[in-house]
Amino acid sequence: MTKLSLKVWRDFKQMKLRGLAVTVAIAFWVAYYGGYYMAIESGKYSYKRICRDLNLADLQIFVEPSTEEEVPRVDDIPGVRIAKKRLFAPGSVLLQNGNSLPVYVIYDNLSKGVPVNTLKILEGSGLAEEDNGSPVPRVLIDRTMASAHGFGVGDRLVLTLYGNETELEVKGVVLSPEFLYPSANPSLLLTAKGSLGVIFSDMREVTRVFGYPLFNNLAFAFEEGADAQSLEEEIRSRFPARQLLAFLPQRESLDYKIISGGYTFARKFGPIASVVMIIVVFVILFINLYRMIEERRMETAVLGALGFSSRDVIWYFFRMVILYLIIGSVTGFCGSFLLDPVFAVNFAKHLEFPELRFVYAPGFPLRGIAYGIVVTFAAFLCASVGLWKPSFRRVAKKSGYTPGPLPTRWSSLLGTCWAFINRSLFAKYAFRGMLRRRNLTVVTIVSVAFALALAVSFNILLTSTNRTLRDFYDQDRWDLILDFSTAVEDQDIARLLPKAGVAHYEGYIKGMARLMVNGMWSFAQVIGLNASSTMRNLEVVEGRGFSGNDAPEVILNRNLWKEAPLTVGQTIVMETPDGRHDLKLVGIVDEVSIAIEYAYVPIATAQRLLLKPDKYTGAWVQKTVRFAEVERTLYSNEMVSRITLKKDIEKIIDQFLASYRAGITGVLAMVMALGPIFLFTTMGLSILEKERDLIILRSMGFERGHIARILMVEVFFMGSIATMASFGLALLLGFVQNKLAGETYFSLKTHVALADYSYVFLCFPLFPLVALVFTRRIMRLDIIERLARRIS
């Protein structure tokens, strides 16, 4: 072994703390990167697995309530394994606080256990034959209804269905594959967990009430490997257009969109978190490698004087770096398998996922190692720049640090400031030091500014989301939304809503349709509204509003057709119970919506397309102060299936923001820790370069206060510049984050509040703390020992 190789091995063993810092930085990066992306795969796999285990239907269709004979036969289609018939009935349940919770009651042949949309019992037991004879009908409730509203096994529910009140007994709490994401009220564009209850009852209850079974929902399971799209077309063709209300392949279900949207969000933020991490790793590596090289400046100069080339010297350092890289990569690789469950559980908690199966895919940590290699080499290159041209003056002069001359252009630039600075020797010393070590000074300022700005940008993201949501709902004048059990006429609504309690109302109609947009079919909910609606304000960002109530026009939300960009004036084919129609896209809105695609159509056009002339399926209501008197009666009116209150929007927004915040908590915590870490490490490095000078000052009798003054000048100068720079940088980063978030859910308008910058002001007191911490360190060093070290 050559002596230089021997030195590599001995130096490697000797550098305990510094080596540990380098190794840990690399290991943490690899573990984080691999763990994060494996966690996303774990979530996606878990969802698919649950859907498979619980036999999530490949297709569901909703029809007008029909008897067995009225429903076309579909189980004879080759490729269709099972077709199950159910009845979905909208109702409400009285809560303990006196409010009513909108619910769906799903009537199914539960005791037969047909394997489509299977229910998994979480508490209690399932429905059996003997339950049919009980005096109080026994039901199962969805897990969200239990957890969000405190219902449990044995509890009694008061269900209002079509104006009739019934008492029910909860026999079990279940998990349904249709409602893996906590059940939400589809009337709201923002999904609010627990805003919709789901009750499962046996089909015999329907027979008991109506005298015969009724169905309005068919759930299909296809054979393995069957062509889903062909089967969907075949099934659709069996139903008359008038009978078909909604056609929902699995990929169009609300759950699927929300859950896949959630993981898309995580994937979009992955790169941001990765960039943050990579910068942290780069700075830590650069600082430690720089120090490692600086401490050996004399040795490298001596090696050069002995005849070793720059390449030999660099290769000497590089071998140490490779050793750290190998150890860090292996440790990180193993660590990623530990972090995978940690991240996966955090994501699942945000989506309230019921079960998790972890995926361990080595490809992700290996990719992390590849990035780690790149960043390590980059840090080493930056830290070793000075080695390419070693200076022998160090050997001759026996001095450690020999800075370059003070550039005169800096002196002239700082002309006026210089006169002020020139008053104090300490200030002169501090400023010159910073200017001479320009690279280090710039790295320090940039890294601190970046850390501060990044934390603020997350606050800007949350502020922007909050304001965008509130502005969106504030622009509409409705106070509540009524959904009716069946389509009704205007005079029915007028009778329902007494003038005393209602300032204004406006009917609307909703129905399902299929849209062909840019060659792609997708499902949407058609909403027919008044062309000059004052209740639901469509803020058109491109094009215009409707020209009339019966115009063949449509307005779409561009956030929900990202894959097929919309152009004003293009033709949209809409397939409804009335057949296929061409509508002109006259306007594009930029609306808040998580997963539900709406197509806005003029009211008369919508009524015609949905085969409900002059009929309404709901109303937006603006209430007066006396509304409370009529509110209670509305809940018990058989015409009303669901009431959505605008005052609950505040809670929904808070809930959404909370889940948003939970999703980015890990990254935000990391980013907020970055500021102080960068401050201490980079400024600390800058300060420690002066350790020897500060010891000399101590030997001359200068005390703690003098030392602290020198360090304060430096810390405050760099900290202040970094703080000022962070203001603008934060805006830029906030804008970028808003754009990224907008690509996942809905476009965000950038809003900034002074409170968003609170983190910057919180960090400011840390600047003097850094100076004081290092002052203490300098004061505790042994003068003689430090001065004597120079000789060795």
Add this chain to the structure above:
Amino acid sequence: MDTAAKRTIVDIRNVHKSYLSGRVERKVLTGANLTIAEGEFVVVFGPSGCGKTTLLNIIGGLDRATSGEVWVDGVDLSKVKASDLSQIRREKIGFVFQFFNLISNLTAAENVELGLEAAGRRGDGVRKLSLSYLEKVGLLGEADTFTEHLSGGEQQRVAIARALVKGPRLVLADEPTGNLDEENAMRIAEVMMSLHRDIKSTFIVVTHNQSLAQIADKVYYLSRGRLMGA
């Protein structure tokens, strides 16, 4: 304590100093005694590792004796707090080190001004006084040169000017010529002697340089932890 003719500036009585090197106790000074009158130029010889620098550090308040009394200008350093030691070093003692120990990023004049600033002196006169001391050591022309651009001999002269500019009662020089060639060593010796005559401070110089011994008022030899007059 005063001698008949001059006031005693340094009085060391039975000073012991030992260090722990691992588990082994290494005795450096074993009952050292030294009395120096004000204004004397004293040289201390001794082989490498005999404790010369330790002796100087104890006198200068950079280190403390294990036992014994150390009186400097009427103050028992063994009983004084660390902050008071700093004050004594600021006001009464000037240090000259073997390896100069000038402050980077400051010019020659600024390094000398630092000596005055340490003593709490500020204002317009500071610059003028610094330049006058640079002139005394023959470096007025290099006043605005950064010290790392000066030769070894020039740096040591700056260090001497820095140590003396505040008019210390006591100047402690630890092998001031140890890092210089003969010519520069001679020049340093001349500078120190000239300044000694000029400002009448007491000098204690630890050295191997015979030329300094020739011009000293007293010469001591440190051997086996004890001082002996030569």
